[in-house]
Amino acid sequence: MSRPLSLPAPAKLNRMLHITGRRADGYHELQTLFQFLDHGDTLHFTPRTDGRIRLIPDIPGVAHDANLIVRAAQRLQALAAPSRGIDITLDKRLPMGGGLGGGSSNAATTLLALDRLWQLELGEERLAAIGVELGADVPVFVRGFAAWGEGVGERLQPAPLDTPWFVVVHPGVSVSTGALFNHPELTRQTPSISMARALQGGRNDCEPVARRLQPSVGVAIDWLKHFGAAMMTGTGSCVFCPLPDCSAATEVMQETGRQHPQWQTFMAQGCNISPLHVALK
Numbered sequence: 001m002s003r004p005l006s007l008p009a010p011a012k013l014n015r016m017l018h019i020t021g022r023r024a025d026g027y028h029e030l031q032t033l034f035q036f037l038d039h040g041d042t043l044h045f046t047p048r049t050d051g052r053i054r055l056i057p058d059i060p061g062v063a064h065d066a067n068l069i070v071r072a073a074q075r076l077q078a079l080a081a082p083s084r085g086i087d088i089t090l091d092k093r094l095p096m097g098g099g100l101g102g103g104s105s106n107a108a109t110t111l112l113a114l115d116r117l118w119q120l121e122l123g124e125e126r127l128a129a130i131g132v133e134l135g136a137d138v139p140v141f142v143r144g145f146a147a148w149g150e151g152v153g154e155r156l157q158p159a160p161l162d163t164p165w166f167v168v169v170h171p172g173v174s175v176s177t178g179a180l181f182n183h184p185e186l187t188r189q190t191p192s193i194s195m196a197r198a199l200q201g202g203r204n205d206c207e208p209v210a211r212r213l214q215p216s217v218g219v220a221i222d223w224l225k226h227f228g229a230a231m232m233t234g235t236g237s238c239v240f241c242p243l244p245d246c247s248a249a250t251e252v253m254q255e256t257g258r259q260h261p262q263w264q265t266f267m268a269q270g271c272n273i274s275p276l277h278v279a280l281k
């Protein structure tokens with residue numbers, strides 16, 4: 001059997017996130033700065049010739065056909081010869097529903113991997129268009145550059161972000177993206193700003209509602225604020241704090257582990273080119 005193609009599915013952070021409006025279909029218009037982390041899941045792809053799509057292992061609580069990896073593979077299989085199949089092994093490291101975009105990143109890695117392995121040559125624009133139907137964060141992972149995102153996050157332009165180290169905390173609870181976006185107290189009318197202004201620093205409009213829905217999110221943000229400009233990513237529940245270098249991040253991580261052993265904590269560096277795209281080069 002041939003060796004599998006192994007590719008990363010990195011996490012993303014929303015370095016700021018403003019909600020500027022709500023579309024007729026209920027989705028919210030955002031302005032956000034996306035950045036990748038050099039930390040995430042890994043997927044291993046081995047082609048089959050019998051048209052089967054297999055995922056090993058399935059994610060507990062996520063039905064096979066609901067898994068974004070399987071859905072991404074099915075979308076591309078519809079554009080390929082019917083004999084094209086794939087075995088996909090998933091090493092999951094990212095907490096689910098944590099605002100790190102793990103599911104979207106898994107889907108994007110699958111789209112780029114199968115485009116290559118099945119020689120479809122669809123290109124990133126087409127893959128991003130397929131991806132946005134799977135999840136609002138898929139396009140940024142397909143494009144692979146740190147970005148200023150508008151619309152629902154699908155209108156992207158490169159953003160020259162700084163690349164600090166981060167300590168990321170999952171405070172042991174999850175925030176439902178749907179419940180947060182439907183909450184009556186959500187700020188939905190932040191005036192639009194320029195990317196240049198956003199790069200000077202911003203907030204996450206989802207934070208106050210996330211604190212209400214899951215008070216542990218607020219505890220984690222307030223803890224990390226002792227060390228730097230901590231905030232929440234996406235709709236939570238993960239929170240992050242930028243630190244100047246690896247040793248500062250190590251210290252904060254160790255102190256967090258001592259004081260809050262119940263939280264899941266990791267550290268990683270921000271990257272403006274996705275580790276997926278580096279691996280595919």
Ligand SMILES: C[C@](O)(CO)[C@H](O)COP(=O)(O)OP(=O)(O)OC[C@H]1O[C@@H](n2ccc(N)nc2=O)[C@H](O)[C@@H]1O
Nearest residue numbers: 014026027028104135136137152153177178181234235
């Ligand atoms: C908030 C972000 O994390 C920013 O990066 C993403 O936009 C969320 O993306 P996601 O988790 O892929 O979300 P989706 O699976 O597309 O949407 C989940 C649900 O959240 C709501 N939703 C999502 C994104 C958005 N811009 N407006 C919304 O109102 C919708 O009710 C939707 O049914």
Ligand SMILES: Nc1ncnc2c1ncn2[C@@H]1O[C@H](COP(=O)(O)OP(=O)(O)OP(=O)(O)O)[C@@H](O)[C@H]1O
Nearest residue numbers: 067068096097098099100101102103104106137234
């Ligand atoms: N391959 C997958 N990995 C993770 N979650 C998946 C996957 N496929 C489907 N899902 C579903 O998607 C939900 C959201 O997962 P994900 O990890 O992307 O959330 P998130 O980090 O909050 O993302 P976002 O920042 O886009 O809101 C999960 O709770 C799960 O039910």
